[in-house]
Amino acid sequence: METILSISNLNKRFGPLHAVKNVSLEIKKGNVYGLLGPNGSGKSTTLGIILNVVNKTSGDYAWFGGKLETHEALKKVGAIIERPNFYPYMTAEENLRLVCKIKGTPYSKVTEKLELVGLYDRRNSKFRTFSLGMKQRLAIASALLNDPEILILDEPTNGLDPQGIHQIRDIIKQIAAQGTTILLASHLLDEVEKVCSHVMVLRKGEVLYSGAVDGMSSKQGFFELQSDDLQRLVTVLQQHRSVEKTQLENGKVLVYLKAPLEAHELNRWLFEQQIVLSHLNFRRNSLEEQFLEITKTLA
Structure with missing residues (x-):
């Protein structure tokens, strides 16, 4: 080009x-x-x-x-x-x-x-x-x-x-x-x-x-998840090798990744752990969130 x-x-x-x-x-x-x-x-x-x-x-x-x-x-x-x-x-x-x-x-x-x-x-x-x-x-x-x-x-x-x-x-x-x-x-x-x-x-x-x-961000975005038992969902998610951290917010579990993970892969893995999701959504960080992360990291 x-x-x-x-x-x-x-x-x-x-x-x-x-x-x-x-x-x-x-x-x-x-x-x-x-x-x-x-x-x-x-x-x-x-x-x-x-x-x-x-x-x-x-x-x-x-x-x-x-x-x-x-x-x-x-x-x-x-x-x-x-x-x-x-x-x-x-x-x-x-x-x-x-x-x-x-x-x-x-x-x-x-x-x-x-x-x-x-x-x-x-x-x-x-x-x-x-x-x-x-x-x-x-x-x-x-x-x-x-x-x-x-x-x-x-x-x-x-x-x-x-x-x-x-x-x-x-x-x-x-x-x-x-x-x-x-x-x-x-x-x-x-x-x-x-x-x-x-x-x-x-x-x-x-x-x-x-x-x-x-x-702008090296992060892969994050998942929003819901199920009948949020505490058990968090406990199980922390065992997945691609999950960096989880966070409870407004009745949802936010899942932040340290390695790429497709939605269908996560859903299947959780089902194998006998967890059925009622909500699954992948959200990419907004430019504002990425900008704040960059300025914080490189300050």
Whole structure:
């Protein structure tokens, strides 16, 4: 799979503040990557460096396998790293046509991108009449006018109401489905879980985890079980070689694993121990639970 961006041991210092600490990341074509971390974790600084608006202290990064100089490579990148900034007295269409003129992009792209972000019906409305969510969608349309190979978004739903957040997330999914690679910085666990395939967790400039979203935890998830005799169920479960620990919660036994175990295997084994289950459900840890586990383990 083609590599869009490679980051290797990237560092940035602002005086005594070490804002980015040895960050490495490889972004493959067609995936949606999340930079996850609280404010001050180094997300925006990292994006600023790769977009050539912040000077690195040390380390390297290369666009498209290093085949292009940074200024040439950035012509194939769409990015929104600040609040949308358009002429307030111009319409949505007029603003995008101006961007086309600056980028040397055909005007025909304006209609296509307005339809993509759901603003075609408001193409003749002035920018100053737009809500914050509409302004953000127009900014996404603008960033997509040159059909970039990768779209970079810094906190795209920040400050939006629930409806605006939902609209932006749907647009991101639609863009990704069309094959555009996306790099998304966010402090919202829920956002990354809903739209990203891969995630890098940053805290105080340091990488705590980098990989697939559903691989953030080494745990295999856990089972929820119920039977007529919960105490006997717990006693028997503790004898299984794949069970790490059990926990009683709200009338259910939660079973945490230290080795992979299929639901049908567990059910059959318990039946052989003369325990009949009235409830069996496998739950994978939420991203929030995994995130808390990672930050606790690697603190």
